[in-house]
Amino acid sequence: MDKLNAMAMFVAVVQEKGFAAAARRMGVSAPVATRAVSELEAALQVRLLVRTTRVVQVTEVGERYALDCQRVLNELRDIEQSATGSHGAVRGKLVITASSLFGRMRLGPVVRGYLERHPETEIECRYVDRPVNLLSEGIDVAIRIGELPDSSYHAVPLTTVRRVVCAAPDYLARAGVPRHPDELIDHCVIAALSVESGSEWKFTDGAEPIAAPVQPRLATSSTEHAIQAAVAGFGLTRVLDEVVREQLAAGSLVEVLETFSPPRMPVHALHLQGRRASNKVRAFIDLAIAHLRED
Template sequence: MDRLDAMQVLLTAVECGSLSKASRRLGQPLATVSRKVSDLEDHLRAELLIRSSRGLELTPAGRTYIAAARTVLEQLHEAERAAAGEYVEPKGDLVVTAPVMFGRLHVLPVVTAFLAAFREVSVALMLTDRVTYFLDDQVDVALRIGDLPDSGLIATRLGAVRRVTCASPAYLASRAAPVTPQDLVGHDMISFGSVSFPTTWRYSSNGKEVAVPFRSRLSVSTVEAAIDAGVAGAGLIRTLSYQVVDPVRDGRLRLLLEGFEPAPRPVHIVYDKRNRLPLKLRAFVDFAVPRLRERLSAVQI
């Protein structure tokens, strides 16, 4: 039995709340995940998890072991970084994650410039709209849009983006532009969900939330497709402001309901809290923060 691997599987199961969810996150069969946890319990001769219909619950022995396992894995990662010389000069592999479109438009240009400046560092840029986990996904630094949960992570604010509603001039030439959220009723809407189920757009009015449910006429799976459909006059779209900078500035889309927008969503660069940061991570954060702040400032509309 690989005890370090079993520790990681156990930690993932606890964080996910079930073995089946841990199986999906780790990309391993459920039977394999269950066997690794059982083998670990057999090795320790102690029950670590109580499995029930409500999910997983740690036994007293499990709570003690989980705390120790986290420490062991963190110390192992620290030792590997020290052995690789990552505290002597910026070198080694760096894993950066960001939302797909934000990463392509803004993080990738910063990463390529960073690689030109630091020849001994290699970067794996993981573009995904799912929430990544620093330990499970071996992530060093993440770009996050939206409010952050309380955690032991270090977060540096880079700026903020708005959630905006848009339509093309051609669409608005045939339909009256909405003045209030309630005016959206009867408009053709483009959404990211199923056309079979109601979607809700939420606005703010005098400090109160205004929810507008509707059934979309067109549903797409990517924001790029929604923007293209909006420019083509297929209906109203709702995106983050940085995603529609070009079509708004060149007049292909018009902003609507600006006075009812919810509070802007913060953008942060986030990394794990450690006693010593590998120089590759410190170098990337110091390099990326001012450049990403400048890029976010330049895309305000």
């Protein structure tokens, strides 16, 4: 068995979620793809995939092994590029993901700057408000907001953000300005579910945490929808400061309860490639760091 080819085949099966599609991608027949993964499982003496008549699912061990395989294949690619003298080149397609509003508002200049600097590249942006599996969905770089769980991904800190409670001036004139998180229960609340729970918002009073109950009149999975409703004077919402900078600066939204704000949250760039990331990944992350930290 050619171990490297088998590893590449296994990664393709994980990413394509099936043997037939993986075989087409690798230019072999489906039986060849099936045999390569079976031989890999036999050599390792572990089950990497669970096969049914309809789907192929990755086991927990298989998911960890696929990440390690991808790193090994990336290392091999870098060695080959170095040998051919193209190690320093930035080229090829880069796939990135982030939450929808943060991606559109904060990463646009980074994406354009990257493409201008590196004419032999292209970028696909997948801005979605859901968890994304980098390996199985073929993602090169994922921008994640908040504390990270332990994982096999390599994380690079980019910047920090904080959650702000804000409302339109006419709403505050009509309903009053809350002075303490406990008063939120008496206000019309717009819950941006991609930012925080719709049942309680967390604050701090000095070193003491506060969990303030809220009863949203409007709950939405779209942060943009929540901001629009707040600007229209419907009520209070809580979103990330980065996505309402223009509204706060223009005065169409006013921040309240600032003294009770919880600590700032980190923003990381995640990728699969470890410390020896590919040139295209390193170039994008370096530009994101420069742009976001400068802002």
